[in-house]
Amino acid sequence: MTAERKKGKLRGEEYERLKKLKSEYGKVQLGNITVDMVLGGMRGMTGLLWETSLLDPDEGIRFRGMSIPECQKVLPAAKPGGEPLPEGLLWLLLTGKVPTKEQVGALSKELRDRASVPDYVFKAIDALPVTAHPMTQFATGVMALQVQSEFQKAYEKGIHKSKYWEPTYEDSLSLIARVPIVASYIYRRIYKDGKVIPMNDSLDYGGNFSHMLGFDSPEMQELMRLYVTIHSDHEGGNVSAHAGHLVASALSDPYLSFAAALNGLAGPLHGLANQEVLLWIKSVVEECGENITTEQLKDYVWKTLNSGKVVPGFGHGVLRKTDPRYTCQREFALKHLPDDPLFQLVSKLYEVVPPVLTQLGKVKNPWPNVDAHSGVLLNYYGLTEARYYTVLFGVSRSIGICSQLIWDRALGLPLERPKSVTMELLENHCKKVPLN
Numbered sequence: 001m002t003a004e005r006k007k008g009k010l011r012g013e014e015y016e017r018l019k020k021l022k023s024e025y026g027k028v029q030l031g032n033i034t035v036d037m038v039l040g041g042m043r044g045m046t047g048l049l050w051e052t053s054l055l056d057p058d059e060g061i062r063f064r065g066m067s068i069p070e071c072q073k074v075l076p077a078a079k080p081g082g083e084p085l086p087e088g089l090l091w092l093l094l095t096g097k098v099p100t101k102e103q104v105g106a107l108s109k110e111l112r113d114r115a116s117v118p119d120y121v122f123k124a125i126d127a128l129p130v131t132a133h134p135m136t137q138f139a140t141g142v143m144a145l146q147v148q149s150e151f152q153k154a155y156e157k158g159i160h161k162s163k164y165w166e167p168t169y170e171d172s173l174s175l176i177a178r179v180p181i182v183a184s185y186i187y188r189r190i191y192k193d194g195k196v197i198p199m200n201d202s203l204d205y206g207g208n209f210s211h212m213l214g215f216d217s218p219e220m221q222e223l224m225r226l227y228v229t230i231h232s233d234h235e236g237g238n239v240s241a242h243a244g245h246l247v248a249s250a251l252s253d254p255y256l257s258f259a260a261a262l263n264g265l266a267g268p269l270h271g272l273a274n275q276e277v278l279l280w281i282k283s284v285v286e287e288c289g290e291n292i293t294t295e296q297l298k299d300y301v302w303k304t305l306n307s308g309k310v311v312p313g314f315g316h317g318v319l320r321k322t323d324p325r326y327t328c329q330r331e332f333a334l335k336h337l338p339d340d341p342l343f344q345l346v347s348k349l350y351e352v353v354p355p356v357l358t359q360l361g362k363v364k365n366p367w368p369n370v371d372a373h374s375g376v377l378l379n380y381y382g383l384t385e386a387r388y389y390t391v392l393f394g395v396s397r398s399i400g401i402c403s404q405l406i407w408d409r410a411l412g413l414p415l416e417r418p419k420s421v422t423m424e425l426l427e428n429h430c431k432k433v434p435l436n
Helices: 003-025 035-039 068-074 086-095 101-114 119-126 134-148 150-156 165-191 205-213 218-230 239-248 254-265 273-288 294-306 324-336 341-360 371-380 386-410 423-432
Strands: 053-056 060-063
Touching: 003 386, 035 423, 060 068, 060 086, 060 324, 068 324, 086 101, 086 205, 086 218, 086 386, 101 165, 101 205, 119 134, 119 165, 134 165, 134 254, 134 386, 150 165, 165 205, 165 254, 165 386, 205 218, 218 324, 218 371, 218 386, 239 254, 239 386, 254 386, 273 294, 273 341, 273 371, 273 386, 294 341, 324 341, 324 371, 341 371, 371 386
Parallel strands: none
Antiparallel strands: 053 060
């Protein structure tokens, strides 16, 4: 069976599964909506279909049912015992199946073949001041890539809606292939005098991204493979994933949708947090020194909280335990940089911050999240420019958002249009409802 027929067969099976769910269980209730949910950012409200990953408050993220440790065990790696290749996770998210090393190799080659970026994309970026935030430059580059959208061309020619997923698939794979080139161009433009490093045809996705940024040590390439893999997807309710899904539901093509996702990711309460963590850790060192005691660190944490700020890298909107994405980064650090002073400080924070946040009494999850660790690892290997870190997150998130977007179109998911209300309506409604 050809690859095209296999994709079509899989699409047909999942579409029939969706139709059955809707026809047999469409009226089944999934829970009650409270005023707290409406006023509290829709926290705890179930309202999206997202096939590629599922976030459990206690276990953390599962990619197509597989935890991060399970993915580390079964997904092909660049070397024995190494970190999983991002291409392997992309295959898993798209198909629901664990790929062979040969399949990952073929996908890696396909992504390299698709990784051509027109000059006008770089010119669009160059039109911005070099001082523009890296995420502003990144979103601009992705918007410029949109000129080549296959979905837009097909839609204008009148493609049948049952075929929407096909040009979406083409756009999505091309977008995933191209964003490391755009992202590395921005890094070299801002921080390395514009000296661009071309792609290496012998390297995989994560290894090539590290190489184009200017980091060729085997350990940094391994870190980039791990980083891209664990940051790729985190179910559909987070700001970037939801923004991408929302915009795509209007049949905007993958480039437009992913650009919207990037603009959400750039917010301080979402992807920009990984930048804030390293800056905060460095402020601790500047004020207290690298050999800070536990008591000094506790005092600094309280000082941060009492000034009306948060301790970046701790807490999560869904998770109620330590983020497994933090844990696997900690294991990487223990293996490769156990004596690094900043890593040791991060370890102390793991001991100090959760009890303080628990004592504060306002935090549902006092445990570290993915952002609490990534900056220290990147800093150790020489990628010290914290302002750029969210771009790395964005490259990674292309894999998850685009994988789900392909399934959005394959399943024929509709335009997203939830109902909004005014405070007056809520007040009037609540007056009629007896309080328990």
